[in-house]
Amino acid sequence: MRQTTLAACWGEYRFSGLPPTLEGLLQVLALRDQDTQGHTQRVTGITVLLARKLSVPESEIDLIRQGAMLHDIGKIGIPDSILLKPGELTPEEWVIMKKHPLYAYRILSRIEHLKPAFEIPLYHHEKWDGSGYPTGLKGEGIPFAARLFTFSDVFDALTSDRPYRKAWSRGRISKPRWGLPLTRASRQFSNA
Numbered sequence: 488m489r490q491t492t493l494a495a496c497w498g499e500y501r502f503s504g505l506p507p508t509l510e511g512l513l514q515v516l517a518l519r520d521q522d523t524q525g526h527t528q529r530v531t532g533i534t535v536l537l538a539r540k541l542s543v544p545e546s547e548i549d550l551i552r553q554g555a556m557l558h559d560i561g562k563i564g565i566p567d568s569i570l571l572k573p574g575e576l577t578p579e580e581w582v583i584m585k586k587h588p589l590y591a592y593r594i595l596s597r598i599e600h601l602k603p604a605f606e607i608p609l610y611h612h613e614k615w616d617g618s619g620y621p622t623g624l625k626g627e628g629i630p631f632a633a634r635l636f637t638f639s640d641v642f643d644a645l646t647s648d649r650p651y652r653k654a655w656s657r658g659r660i661s662k663p664r665w666g667l668p669l670t671r672a673s674r675q676f677s678n679a
């Protein structure tokens with residue numbers, strides 16, 4: 488039977504018997520930046536849940552799951568002084584940080600069985616209006632998997648605690664007064 492709850496998807500992330508190469512890459516990133524692990528688990532769960540709700544074939548969901556888990560693997564190539572910097576990045580540091588999707592593609596394109604999962608790691612910072620990076624793709628030119636992931640990423644950001652605000656409840660997100668900010672956020676992945 489298909490698992491359709493978020494909790495089930497999180498469990499799946501932890502116990503699905505990941506390919507050793509994938510597990511190793513995730514461990515490397517977790518050792519570099521421990522804050523990313525919980526975020527990766529949540530966003531992967533949400534992305535898989537959404538994909539199933541949209542009736543994406545199970546064979547494609549496997550690639551989406553792998554791509555979501557590996558979305559920030561390119562940060563392995565970002566220096567600690569930037570990756571772990573507690574404050575705002577300078578414009579020069581942003582130039583370096585914005586290379587992480589390309590680093591991800593360089594890593595994954597060399598591992599044959601992970602190569603098909605490159606779309607989310609390479610395109611997860613593209614925006615619907617073309618203002619994203621690294622390629623400036625816009626609209627439906629952005630691969631579907633990457634748009635699905637970006638939606639999940641925004642949802643996770645709004646429903647997680649931040650140093651400057653508490654997490655929004657799901658009830659708060661659904662209230663009409665938040666319709667405008669949510670619409671603006673959604674323009675990262677859709678023109679809706």
Ligand SMILES: [Fe+2]
Pocket residue numbers: 558559587611612
């Ligand atoms: Fe990223």
